Amino acid sequence: MAGAGMRYGGTLVVQPVRNGLGLVALRPIAAGEVICHVRGRIVTAATVWGYWKRDRRRGENCFRFDADHYLDPEGEIGAYANHSCNPNARIVRGPRALWLHALRPIRRGEEVIHDYSTLLGADDVWTMRCNCGARQCRGVVANAGRLPASVLRDYRRREAVPRFILDTL
Numbered sequence: 001m002a003g004a005g006m007r008y009g010g011t012l013v014v015q016p017v018r019n020g021l022g023l024v025a026l027r028p029i030a031a032g033e034v035i036c037h038v039r040g041r042i043v044t045a046a047t048v049w050g051y052w053k054r055d056r057r058r059g060e061n062c063f064r065f066d067a068d069h070y071l072d073p074e075g076e077i078g079a080y081a082n083h084s085c086n087p088n089a090r091i092v093r094g095p096r097a098l099w100l101h102a103l104r105p106i107r108r109g110e111e112v113i114h115d116y117s118t119l120l121g122a123d124d125v126w127t128m129r130c131n132c133g134a135r136q137c138r139g140v141v142a143n144a145g146r147l148p149a150s151v152l153r154d155y156r157r158r159e160a161v162p163r164f165i166l167d168t169l
């Protein structure tokens with residue numbers, strides 16, 4: 001499969017996981033550690049809308065970046081960052097970049113996963129059926145405003161939802 005074997009230093013490798021390819025830890029990662037820089041191109045919402053029509057997968061892989069922009073990780077390691085309803089990582093935005101930070105300790109060989117809903121603002125209408133396998137799987141990935149109140153509270157406490165997404169709720 002294209003992308004398999006791609007590495008991020010000695011930290012991550014792209015490997016087959018539960019649903020296609022994913023990011024697997026090559027070493028133990030401590031809670032709070034910066035895991036990787038999510039590289040990509042900053043594109044407009046209109047560009048992402050174009051992806052939806054041509055290539056749904058590429059649209060799904062884009063990370064919300066601000067009110068009007070997304071980060072398109074095509075060809076980079078971020079394109080393999082999968083969703084989970086029980087994430088072990090969160091997205092943090094810097095001035096011109098996104099970063100993955102560990103929410104809890106991650107074992108060597110464990111998949112690094114974040115919750116896509118934490119990057120979907122109230123104006124994001126996109127949804128995805130979820131088959132993440134977590135005990136608390138919600139069955140559907142929708143915007144942060146549709147998270148169960150207890151989950152949103154927990155994510156707020158752990159700063160797992162970026163400010164610009166919270167501002168839309």
Ligand SMILES: [Zn+2]
Pocket residue numbers: 084085086130131132133134136137138139140
């Ligand atoms: Zn799920």
